[in-house]
Amino acid sequence: MPEGESVEQVLTALASKASQCTRCALAATRTNVVFGEGNPKSPLVIVGEGPGQQEDATGRPFVGRAGILLDECLAECGITRKHIYICNTVKCRACIVEGSRVRNRPPMPDELKACFGWLDQQLEAIKPLVILCLGAPSASTLIHKEFRMLAERGTWHTTCKYARYTMASLHPAFILRHGGDAFQTYRSLLVGDIEAARKKVIQARKDAKVDLLQ
Numbered sequence: 001m002p003e004g005e006s007v008e009q010v011l012t013a014l015a016s017k018a019s020q021c022t023r024c025a026l027a028a029t030r031t032n033v034v035f036g037e038g039n040p041k042s043p044l045v046i047v048g049e050g051p052g053q054q055e056d057a058t059g060r061p062f063v064g065r066a067g068i069l070l071d072e073c074l075a076e077c078g079i080t081r082k083h084i085y086i087c088n089t090v091k092c093r094a095c096i097v098e099g100s101r102v103r104n105r106p107p108m109p110d111e112l113k114a115c116f117g118w119l120d121q122q123l124e125a126i127k128p129l130v131i132l133c134l135g136a137p138s139a140s141t142l143i144h145k146e147f148r149m150l151a152e153r154g155t156w157h158t159t160c161k162y163a164r165y166t167m168a169s170l171h172p173a174f175i176l177r178h179g180g181d182a183f184q185t186y187r188s189l190l191v192g193d194i195e196a197a198r199k200k201v202i203q204a205r206k207d208a209k210v211d212l213l214q
Ligand code: SF4
Pocket: 018, 021, 022, 023, 024, 025, 026, 027, 033, 090, 091, 092, 111, 114, 115, 116, 118
């Protein structure tokens, strides 16, 4: 982080630069670059996959149906958007145009690679204690390349250079694609993982104090 600049100043400058980004083909179809928002001094950062239709239209992360579900799950753990910082692995909407229909698609490896510089600078500025990845693209970018969500979700990792502890959970958009019992099961897993992240922040703060004394 540039000397003498606050994290807010650094993120504002980065967001302004990113708003002009044309590093990958997603620039051609986006409405807004969705850089991220929340408390830049938060010890907990949530990193999702990429913007959907509502996010692209508003420039804000997690504001569509998936965002509403995320907010509900956060609230069950006593967390609001003011407490955390939320961003995505890819900052522009990845979509497929089929006639008059536009539908979301997962970001491609070259798009993830092109966009990584923004996430890198963002996390370097925030320096969270804990990162919760939502969805496989985020986990494979920040935890390890071969990440398998159903096998490894809910497991803490200490290999990510941006935070002391990193874990991945299910993306709310994935949960919304299910109904009935599966929806409830997956939703409960996400709430449990958010609660685990909240508790991990408390542990990480204690760890950091011990480190300072050593
Ligand atoms: S997705 Fe990322 S790299 Fe691609 S244009 Fe948007 S901000 Fe730039």
